[in-house]
Amino acid sequence: MAKAGRGQTRRDSKRRVLRPGESVRADGKYQYKYHIDGKPHFVYSWKLEPTDKLSKGKKPCLSLRELEKQVNTDLDLLVNIVDGQMTVCELVDRYLKTKTGVRQSTKQGYVTVQRLLAKETFGKKTIRSVKTSDAKLFLIKLQQEDGKSYSSIHTIRGVLRPAFQMAVDDDILVKDPFGF
Numbered sequence: 001m002a003k004a005g006r007g008q009t010r011r012d013s014k015r016r017v018l019r020p021g022e023s024v025r026a027d028g029k030y031q032y033k034y035h036i037d038g039k040p041h042f043v044y045s046w047k048l049e050p051t052d053k054l055s056k057g058k059k060p061c062l063s064l065r066e067l068e069k070q071v072n073t074d075l076d077l078l079v080n081i082v083d084g085q086m087t088v089c090e091l092v093d094r095y096l097k098t099k100t101g102v103r104q105s106t107k108q109g110y111v112t113v114q115r116l117l118a119k120e121t122f123g124k125k126t127i128r129s130v131k132t133s134d135a136k137l138f139l140i141k142l143q144q145e146d147g148k149s150y151s152s153i154h155t156i157r158g159v160l161r162p163a164f165q166m167a168v169d170d171d172i173l174v175k176d177p178f179g180f
Helices: 064-083 090-096 104-119 130-146 150-169
Strands: 022-024 030-036 040-043
Touching: 022 090, 030 064, 090 104, 090 150, 104 150, 130 150
Parallel strands: none
Antiparallel strands: 022 030, 030 040
């Protein structure tokens, strides 16, 4: 395969255009190069497209384009997994930064919720680990063990529910555990 100059597209031996990161090795195997934390990683395949025929003696494998799709999906998930390590307190702080132009009394209520979460073990949990049952048990604990009033619990849930919904909207979480 000839090297591509400026303005030329890279092609394989069948004259198909190669996408960025794709190349053909000297033995005819296709490779896709991607980076994680600045370190290069590779996936290899004997086929570029799923419809390509395998040469005799080659083991069946996914095509490079299919592998590329999987890698990109996994990389997107990896970013979301890192975000998923955020604690409940960090998520609430992030959510409250979006709440501008609210009354002073509302801000004071937000500060109260932040202080309560900072004291609770629930506030230190990662948002990925919070399940709907954990959310319900947390609110029940506030009422029965801590003696919080209905109004206080309603205020706390009124902050936690939209904060977790924001995480769902940002594709950090799949489901809002406070959506009950």
